[in-house]
Amino acid sequence: xxxLSVVPNLCIGCHECELMxxxxxxxxxxxxxxxxxxxxxxxxxxxxxxxxxxxDEPACAEVCPADALARDEATGVxxxxxxxxxxxxxxxxxxxxxxINVAPDGTILKCDLCGGNPTCVRFCSKRPEMxxxxxxxxxxxxxxxxxxxxx
Amino acid sequence: MNGYGDIVRIDxxxxxxxxxxITAGVAKRFLGGMGIxxxxxxxxxxxxxxxxxxxxxxxxxxxxxxxxxxTGFGLGSKMKFTFKSPATGFFGxxxxxxxxxxxxxxxxxxxxVITGKAKKPVYIYITDSNIEIRDAQHLWGLGTHETVKKLxxxxxxxxxxxxCIGPAGENGVRYACIVVTEERAAGRTGSGCIAGSKxxxxxxxxxxxxxxxxxxxxxxxxxxxxxxxxxxxxxxxVFKKNGTLNMVDFYDAIGGNAYRNNQFSKVPDEKIAVMSxxxxxxxxxxxxxxxxxxxxxxxxxxxxxKGGETTLAxxxxxxIGGSPEYFTIATFGMGCDIPDFPAITxxxxxxxxxxxxxxxxxxxxxxxxxxxxxxxxxxxxxRAWFGEPLxxxxxxxxxxxxxxxxxxxxxxxxxxxxxxxxxxxxEALEKITDLPTTQYLVCGKGGNSFHEEIRxxxxxxxxxxxxxxxxxxxxxxxxxxxxxxQDISTEWLGKPDAGVGYTPDLKGAASALAENYVAMINCxxxxxxxxxTDPLCxxxxxxxxxxxxxxGIPVTVEQLLRAGERACNLEKAFNSRLGLRRKDDRxxxxxxxxxxxxxxxxxxxxxxxxxxxxxxxxxxxxxDKHTALPTRKTLESLDLKDVADVLEKEKAIA
Numbered sequence: 001x002x003x004l005s006v007v008p009n010l011c012i013g014c015h016e017c018e019l020m021x022x023x024x025x026x027x028x029x030x031x032x033x034x035x036x037x038x039x040x041x042x043x044x045x046x047x048x049x050x051x052x053x054x055x056d057e058p059a060c061a062e063v064c065p066a067d068a069l070a071r072d073e074a075t076g077v078x079x080x081x082x083x084x085x086x087x088x089x090x091x092x093x094x095x096x097x098x099x100i101n102v103a104p105d106g107t108i109l110k111c112d113l114c115g116g117n118p119t120c121v122r123f124c125s126k127r128p129e130m131x132x133x134x135x136x137x138x139x140x141x142x143x144x145x146x147x148x149x150x151x
Numbered sequence: 152m153n154g155y156g157d158i159v160r161i162d163x164x165x166x167x168x169x170x171x172x173i174t175a176g177v178a179k180r181f182l183g184g185m186g187i188x189x190x191x192x193x194x195x196x197x198x199x200x201x202x203x204x205x206x207x208x209x210x211x212x213x214x215x216x217x218x219x220x221x222t223g224f225g226l227g228s229k230m231k232f233t234f235k236s237p238a239t240g241f242f243g244x245x246x247x248x249x250x251x252x253x254x255x256x257x258x259x260x261x262x263x264v265i266t267g268k269a270k271k272p273v274y275i276y277i278t279d280s281n282i283e284i285r286d287a288q289h290l291w292g293l294g295t296h297e298t299v300k301k302l303x304x305x306x307x308x309x310x311x312x313x314x315c316i317g318p319a320g321e322n323g324v325r326y327a328c329i330v331v332t333e334e335r336a337a338g339r340t341g342s343g344c345i346a347g348s349k350x351x352x353x354x355x356x357x358x359x360x361x362x363x364x365x366x367x368x369x370x371x372x373x374x375x376x377x378x379x380x381x382x383x384x385x386x387x388x389v390f391k392k393n394g395t396l397n398m399v400d401f402y403d404a405i406g407g408n409a410y411r412n413n414q415f416s417k418v419p420d421e422k423i424a425v426m427s428x429x430x431x432x433x434x435x436x437x438x439x440x441x442x443x444x445x446x447x448x449x450x451x452x453x454x455x456x457k458g459g460e461t462t463l464a465x466x467x468x469x470x471i472g473g474s475p476e477y478f479t480i481a482t483f484g485m486g487c488d489i490p491d492f493p494a495i496t497x498x499x500x501x502x503x504x505x506x507x508x509x510x511x512x513x514x515x516x517x518x519x520x521x522x523x524x525x526x527x528x529x530x531x532x533x534r535a536w537f538g539e540p541l542x543x544x545x546x547x548x549x550x551x552x553x554x555x556x557x558x559x560x561x562x563x564x565x566x567x568x569x570x571x572x573x574x575x576x577x578e579a580l581e582k583i584t585d586l587p588t589t590q591y592l593v594c595g596k597g598g599n600s601f602h603e604e605i606r607x608x609x610x611x612x613x614x615x616x617x618x619x620x621x622x623x624x625x626x627x628x629x630x631x632x633x634x635x636x637q638d639i640s641t642e643w644l645g646k647p648d649a650g651v652g653y654t655p656d657l658k659g660a661a662s663a664l665a666e667n668y669v670a671m672i673n674c675x676x677x678x679x680x681x682x683x684t685d686p687l688c689x690x691x692x693x694x695x696x697x698x699x700x701x702x703g704i705p706v707t708v709e710q711l712l713r714a715g716e717r718a719c720n721l722e723k724a725f726n727s728r729l730g731l732r733r734k735d736d737r738x739x740x741x742x743x744x745x746x747x748x749x750x751x752x753x754x755x756x757x758x759x760x761x762x763x764x765x766x767x768x769x770x771x772x773x774x775d776k777h778t779a780l781p782t783r784k785t786l787e788s789l790d791l792k793d794v795a796d797v798l799e800k801e802k803a804i805a
Contacts, residue, residue: 009438010438010439012439012441012449012451013441014441014445014446014447015441015444015445016223016225016445016446016447019223020223022361023223023364023370023374024367024371028362028364028367029221029222029223029362029364030257030359030360030362031257031444032257032358032360033361040310040333042333043470044453044471045333045437045440045453045471046453046471104359104360124447125391125448125449126382126391127391127439127449128388128391130432131391131392131438131439132432132436132438132439132452133432133433133436134437135438
């Protein structure tokens with residue numbers, strides 16, 4: 001079972017993941033409608049992607065009073081059923097990673113791993129080898145990766 | 152209309168805010184970004200006398216982002232500020248990365264047209280539903296770094312994009328710039344000076360509406376094609392790894408650097424070694440960054456001066472922040488002969504904090520240093536200016552720091568003299584010293600300074616002599632002759648000649664085509680890196696596909712290029728109204744008369760080829776080569792008959 005992961009120090013802050021995620025799911029270029037989020041840290045002058053970890057025991061599903069969030073045991077993906085969602089935002093508060101986004105209209109934006117081919121990973125900027133001494137992987141890579149769980 | 156936002160007109164004198172959509176007709180003619188900015192400028196100066204003092208409240212500050220900016224097409228988001236320049240007195244514009252432009256566009260605004268003058272300092276705050284003019288008295292006097300910090304500590308959302316000025320803009324430095332979060336400057340020609348003259352401290356935007364898309368599936372496919380083109384280009388990894396710093400080594404090999412006020416085009420090897428990207432990566436760099444949203448290229452970086460890197464670094468240690476670009480190394484490192492990366496980084500951040508163009512001040516100080524070396528400026532002068540003797544010898548970091556500060560805060564007579572463009576500086580110093588200084592100038596059209604060897608690269612030389620905003624590198628393109636790209640020359644001109652290095656062959660025609668091409672990129676609102684620096688690896692058909700998917704407006708490559716050419720003609724027409732003619736398309740004496748001494752390009756000087764190449768350049772643009780004026784035929788062929796009629800009345804057409 002593969003899931004999303006972040007390689008430290010590789011995010012360049014281009015927000016391409018947010019832009020393409022919003023295009024795919026909402027048909028517009030708008031980071032405010034993305035299921036993934038990139039946060040800027042002014043002290044470190046760096047960017048950190050915030051992603052849904054699709055937890056084995058998802059806190060969001062546990063607190064959801066409408067059973068709108070559930071983990072698919074076959075794929076490991078935690079998905080939201082918008083029909084059931086009552087917009088109470090309990091999941092937003094419960095997520096330990098602060099990874100559930102709320103759209104400007106109050107609806108929940110929840111990552112579903114794009115059915116196994118995440119758009120955010122597809123468009124994540126490929127960095128060349130040894131671009132920085134802090135690089136986690138000297139061979140070069142992307143900040144967002146789709147890898148086997150626990151890898 | 153999908154893919155486009157509105158034009159917002161703000162009059163700071165009356166406080167009025169008016170909003171209008173961009174019509175399909177305007178979009179088709181001018182595309183967006185630079186093109187629509189130029190059209191807005193042209194229209195503004197139909198009802199306002201174009202000969203006004205640039206610092207008059209009747210001048211206009213236009214800010215615009217083109218349709219491919221703030222999208223996921225992967226080529227960045229570049230803001231264009233347009234105005235009548237206080238540095239040169241003619242057309243002025245400047246581009247910046249950063250996140251302000253995209254936030255503005257996500258709030259549904261593509262272009263701002265700011266006129267009038269506020270009674271007291273203000274900032275403009277743009278959100279999805281509202282545009283406010285807010286009090287900025289608590290920000291006045293702050294550097295750009297502090298301004299951002301203060302605004303983001305509760306006053307505006309932390310994600311908001313901020314474009315602001317520092318003390319240089321407030322104090323009327325003619326080449327003051329607007330600095331955009333996170334630390335990207337709209338450098339040349341004085342955008343910050345215009346903002347300061349309007350009492351406009353900052354523009355802040357926070358948008359959550361986004362950019363509407365005509366055909367999302369086609370847009371997704373277009374973005375995939377562009378992403379693949381970026382990755383299949385072998386040169387991309389060089390830029391991704393080292394950004395513009397890669398030019399330090401490349402120019403060192405081809406004789407493109409300018410050392411000690413461009414007296415030489417070779418920097419000593421041991422000095423290149425400590426200004427090279429390898430030194431930077433090993434000692435200071437932390438990570439790669441994209442300078443604007445939507446840029447998957449990411450040639451910017453983050454770094455820190457920890458204090459142990461060099462002797463100077465000991466007293467310069469500080470927080471993590473932005474890195475210098477090639478431009479900063481060329482000015483302070485090579486121009487002033489301070490081969491010290493931490494010191495260069497410190498000066499880069501200082502200029503950005505003061506909000507002044509490091510390109511202009513970084514050209515003026517090497518000029519002062521050469522006057523010192525030649526005994527024209529002496530201790531008696533620096534004592535009078537600074538209250539104590541100050542040596543302006545090559546490499547004196549303290550002197551550079553003190554002059555930069557004196558200019559930003561207008562602390563003394565030298566600070567006041569050096570707050571103008573370099574030609575005015577030379578004239579003022581001739582009066583003070585009663586000795587000739589102008590032969591040591593390194594500048595071109597309009598008196599803007601520059602810091603690269605151009606004599607060996609005639610496309611560059613023509614470009615610096617003719618650029619609509621004055622001597623500068625971003626209206627044209629140097630890859631063809633500096634990169635020896637015979638393939639691009641063949642594609643554009645049917646012959647490889649323009650790509651053959653160290654010759655003037657076909658370089659005039661190539662300069663004209665490069666201007667149209669770069670203008671097209673600037674109309675689209677994206678970065679020139681990749682689409683313009685390598686038009687073959689990132690062919691314009693990919694941009695046409697993205698544009699049509701986004702807007703639903705069918706467009707051909709030919710039409711895109713014509714829009715770029717239209718923008719070039721508007722800028723030409725604006726300058727023609729102001730009286731600029733062929734005599735103004737010029738380069739300083741050093742570039743014209745002194746031959747290159749470097750092994751490659753040895754003996755070349757612009758005086759040998761410039762006149763012939765200018766003929767070729769004007770002809771390729773369809774302009775009159777005797778006067779450099781645009782022609783009715785060319786303007787009408789570009790659907791600019793209205794422009795030709797205005798010029799006709801003012802006898803500014805050939």
